[in-house]
Amino acid sequence: MELSNWFKGFEKGIAQLLPEQRSVFFAECGKNCVKGGTLSVYQKLYEDAKGDMDVFFEMANDLPGVKGELFGMHL
Numbered sequence: 001m002e003l004s005n006w007f008k009g010f011e012k013g014i015a016q017l018l019p020e021q022r023s024v025f026f027a028e029c030g031k032n033c034v035k036g037g038t039l040s041v042y043q044k045l046y047e048d049a050k051g052d053m054d055v056f057f058e059m060a061n062d063l064p065g066v067k068g069e070l071f072g073m074h075l
Helices: 003-015 019-048 053-060
Strands: none
């Protein structure tokens, strides 16, 4: 079984949930994703950048599959 087939069934099942059910489902899914590593990666990056957001986004660009940019005026 290809993973893409599993996702098609997953998407169909999610589409059948009521909006409130989808909200609960994705809130829990998101919390688990963040706790599972995403938050710690970005916390360490922020610490390594010593709070400098320019440095943070430059360093983020070195992560696989991540692109960081700053928009706005720099003083």
